[in-house]
Amino acid sequence: MLEPSRIYYEPAAAALPRGQAVLDRFPAAERVAVASHWNIPELHGDETNVRRWVRIKREALVLGVKKSLTARVNGRSADFIAPSTANGCAMACAYCYVPRHKGYSNPITVFANIEQITGYLTRHIRRQGTKPEPNQCDRDAWVYDIGENSDCSADALVSDNVRDLVALFRGQPTAKASFATKFVNRDLLDWDPRGRTRVRFSLMPGETAKLLDVRTTPVAQRLAALDDFAAAGYEVHVNLSPVVVEDGWLGRWAELFDALGDATAPATRDQLAAEVIMLTHNEGLHRVNLGWHPRAEQLLWRPAVQETKRSGNGGVNVRYRHDLKRRYLEQFLELLAAKAPYLRVRYAF
Template sequence: MNVHAPVPRAAARPARPWRPRRVLVTPAALDHAHGRAMVARVEALGLPVERLAGNRLTGLRHADPRRAYAEAKNILAIVVAPPTKLKLQPIPPSADWRVDLAEGCPAHCQYCYLAGSLAGPPVTRVYANLDEILENLRAYAGAGQITSVQDARAHEGTTFEASCYTDPLGIEHLTGSLSAAIRRFGAWRAPVSLRFTTKFAAVEPLLALPHARRTRIRFSVNARAAARYEGGTAPLPARLAALRAVALAGYPVGLTVAPILPVPDWAGAYDALFAEAAAALAGVPDLDLTAELITHRFTPGSKTVLEGWYPGSDLPMREGERSRKLTKFGSVKYVLPRDLMAEMRGRLTASLAARLPAARLLYWT
């Protein structure tokens, strides 16, 4: 088999790159070379830049949550990350540490995990002090207590997750931050690794980077019946084509199956997803593949935000059809019922093992 055979044109159709209607830049951001480079990138794309007089973003709130959402989702703000971003937090079960290159996402996912987590309107903020953010990681190498102490994952070294509060690939054409981070990890001679997950497919700028297999690129995928909940993202065939492309470029790769939903014929739907992924990865040499299976959950706060953003959504968020759980912080979340959760776990993990025997299942949650 020719592992370099081109993916059919239809499968490789990319999502349209995000073009924010407003680009705001703070004075402090222009004090950083990366901030100035991002301004040059967006101006080269013909996007007007508003240079702010101060370092605060103001005037972005509206009484109507739908209007606030619509306007904020069309704003890119080039800012300096606050000092709190340099105090890294563990991010179980994914990684030892969370590192934020940006905050906010251009996609329109009706189950958005950021709803209720971020303060204020969902503006996408990208950080100009990238060199400081990346240099700060050295203090955390060797200090992780999540993945680097697990026998099954210790070979990954200290792990840094870059997609907790953003989709870094979806904004890479505007920032260049992800490429810079991959280069930094590729040159870092230590047991460390970078990881991120994405719903986008524009991986071309990443393919030739000197990554030294220290960055794991995971694609967030779902059963086809869930596609209507993922507005503004690359279609599944394009994500799988991109998965193949980065695997052939030598990157460790992964599938983040999320959020797992009880769609009609869910067992067949997720089995078909794994079959499509297996076809996309067929013949890839030296494949290093992981899988993370994440079921849908919501909190009262996130439900309120999401219903304001997407008032016509039919995403199943009825508390009476869920199990109520308390987090370790004492807050409430609603997860799939216990019996359904157990059945889905058994069926989906068996399907994954049958369709993708090379995949290492990292966790089910």
């Protein structure tokens, strides 16, 4: 997954204890000082890098300082988006939105000022008080997504930032952490989360994932991990995403729902819930993908059934046409209700 041969670092990050710990973890890696983790021409913004897309993710690592500490209101998957402790990913899912912000490969950036981040979160949680009423995020707790711009399971291979966050939320009776993952990192089973961290394992039919979920844990192994993470004290949910419409797509999802039921014990199914997210794609990422993974675009880029959508942050994306998306989603939810009636859907869009 990760074999860093070069670490780009902001000097301020390297001076912090967490930054030094990351450098010590990979002593053989070349060290390159940079002015900003956002502006590294060798990694970001150079179109020639598309040919080295996956290699950069495996071999490069970035150390930075998170300068803006805010908890953004969300309301869909979580009540708040926590300040990131990392950005980028070692995996290379063909539909991922994260590279749109930095461009091209976007390997893992670790933020070394973890004490500032956890201190901010502690104060933010305290200010919220007790959650006044249930919502789709959670019945009792304020939910903080701690992995919006990265995969926390992979981040844990690089630093102790995620472990520190799990420890923080372990002691927060009014809040819980949440993150989605496509990587099974069994080191997390020893962290004693005591029900205050929600792990959302992303699932899609295995054959589709082989094409689109590049460098991730196979779906069968993600299914096999659900009971173990529940037994270790995590709240376990699933992300059924992205839902990609292709020939035979409903049959493939039916097989996955059968496999989900077979893989989980009653205790896991009793606390399981799902998010359903239909595919959203992006023209810029489409062009990049054509340079390294054009087969994926045969599923992702289908102008005959897609329309332009402007996102909340101003980006221009494409999604299934409104009338088609409504029909596809209805078909999907009917299938889910028939095949996995135990699986509560927290939200679907």
